[in-house]
Amino acid sequence: MPGSRNQHLERAGSPVRLGVRGWDDQVRRLGNAIEAIARPGGNAGSCEDAEMIIQPSRRTFLLSLSGGAGQELGMFIAPGTLVFVLLMNAPLSYAETGLASAAATLLGFLLVLPIGVLVDRVRRGPALVVTALAGATTLASFAVTTWLGWTAAPHLLLAVVLVPILWQAADLARDAYLPAAVEHGRLVPVNATVVIVAELAYWLLPGVMEQPMWWPALAAGVLAACALLFRAIGVPEEPAPPRAGWWAETVEGVRFTFAHPVLRAIAVSVVVVAMLQPLLGELVEPRGNVPSSWLGYLAVPAGAVAVWVLRRRVHVFRLAWVSLLLTQPFAFLLVLAETGWGVWWHALGTFLPLAGTTAAAVTLLSHRQVITPSRLLGRTGATLLLLVGLAGVVSSFVEVLSIYLFTLESMLSPDVRIPVYAWPVVLLSAAGLVAAALPLYRVRRLAEAPMAEPSPLP
Structure with a gap:
């Protein structure tokens, strides 16, 4: 109703007002803000009225869009390139390189919660600039030493470990900064663009392997440009809350995630998808040439583009659970992968579920950014x-166990392509992907309430 909409805008501190009286009030506030800026020593940051009229604009949207896309591109190219150059140039064994990658993964698990606390303690805009510059500096030093032939194992190992952690910190800072820099209605386009760029970066990997020396320099230049883009945004941010200690702040964030009904539903859904979807692609292989190998590269952009187009017609949260319900049942088509038309059943059973989970991931991220303080x-x-990382570990363990069992079975029966024991896992995984929509469906009324505010602490 119009009345409730206006009351919501009042509570949100928005300058939008309906009616002549509201317009006059806004003009008066604008005049006060201009006077505050014009006075000697005056500035917009010291005037409450001036802060109210600073709203995300098309300029900040484009800067955020470009910066986020470039950041994802630069950070995506870096880790694989570093490992490849490390193997080619440094006198290290594959085991040592694997240990460095494992150390980066372990540190990612150990540091993710402290990094989240740090992101909430500082201003996110400067944090994005710092992470981009740190990544650019690391990659530039790597490129220079490689070009001069001065590669040293300690330097390379440090870069292999440091860059993924910077990537993680940059992702958290960007996701936390976007609601301040971009209007809520434009969060989906920005998040969708980042996902599309990350997927399209896979297409660059053959070039990375052919000319590995130049890619660190290119990634460093991209990240340096991202630092300039983030620096140019300059929107005001809410002041950081008073510090209560690392442990207390970490517990507060975890408790809020599990206590809030919508966030809890999002957590359950994304964990189920992260744990089950990788199993389907590894356990089922069709006969003949597979179009799903290139369809897989198109599934993620297709899902992101779909939510970009539909976001104005369908509520963002509704897009999430509807996309899961409509696309995940097609995973059952993988059961037909060894039939006469198995190649095409496999393509549909891979493409549509992946596109659906991508659409759900983009919309759930955008909705979480709106409802979270x-x-x-x-x-x-x-x-x-x-949680997603731990789900991935469980999925990898099941995958390794399946490969081991499949190796034993193939030794006894060389003609076996899909082991018998895999079919129950495939069916259960497909059913679990469909069930991932149920937690979201149960909280749909709460999540799809008009003009959802950032939720208070439970």
Whole structure:
């Protein structure tokens, strides 16, 4: 109703007002803000009215869009390139390189929650600039030493470990900063663009392997440009909350994630998808040439583009659970992968579920950014990253166990392509992907309430 909409805008501190009286009030506030800026020593930051009229604009949207896309591109290219150059140039064994990558993964698990706390303690805009510059400096030094032939194992190992941690910190800072820099209605386009760029970066990997020396320099230049883009945004941010200690702040973020009904539903859904979806692609292989190998590269951009187009017609949260319900049942088509039309059943059973989970991931991230208080965005994001990472570990363990069992079975029966024991796992995984929509469906009325405010602490 119009009345409730206006009351919501009043509570949100928005300068939008309806009616002549509201317009006059806004003009008066604008005049007061201009006078405050014009006075000697006056500035917009010291005047409450001036802060109210500073709203995200098209300029900040484009800067955020470009910066986020470039950041994802630069950070995505870096880790694989570093490992490849490390193997080619440094006198290290594959085991030592694997240990360095494992150390980066372990540190990612151990540091994700402290990084989330740090993101909530500092201003996110400068944090994005610092992480981009740190990544650019690391990669530039790597490129220079490689070009001069001065590669040293300690330097390379440090870069292999440091860059993924910077990537993690940059992702958390960007997700926490976007609600301040971009209007809520434009969060989906920015998040969708970042996902599309990350997927399209896979297409650059063959070039990375052919000319590995130049890619660190290119990634460093991209990250340096991102630092300039983030620096140019300059929107005001809410002041950081008073510090209560690392442990207390970490517990607060985790508790809020599990206590809030919508965030809890999002956490359950993304964990189920992260744990089950990788199993389907590893356990089922069709006969013949597979179009799903290139369809897989198109599934993620297709899902992101779909939510970009539909976001104005369908509520963002509704897009999430509807996309899961409509696309995940197609995973059951993988059961037909060894039939006459198995190649195409496999393509549909791979493409549509992946596109659906991508659409759900983009919309759930955008909705989480809207309903979470600004001071908790870093910690809730870190909690979800930790849960998704642990789900990935469980999925990898099941995958390794399946490969081991399949190796034993193939020794006894060389003609076997899909082991018998895999079919129950495939069916259960497909059913679990469909069930991932149920937690979201149960909280749909709460999540789809008009003009959802950042939720208070439970």
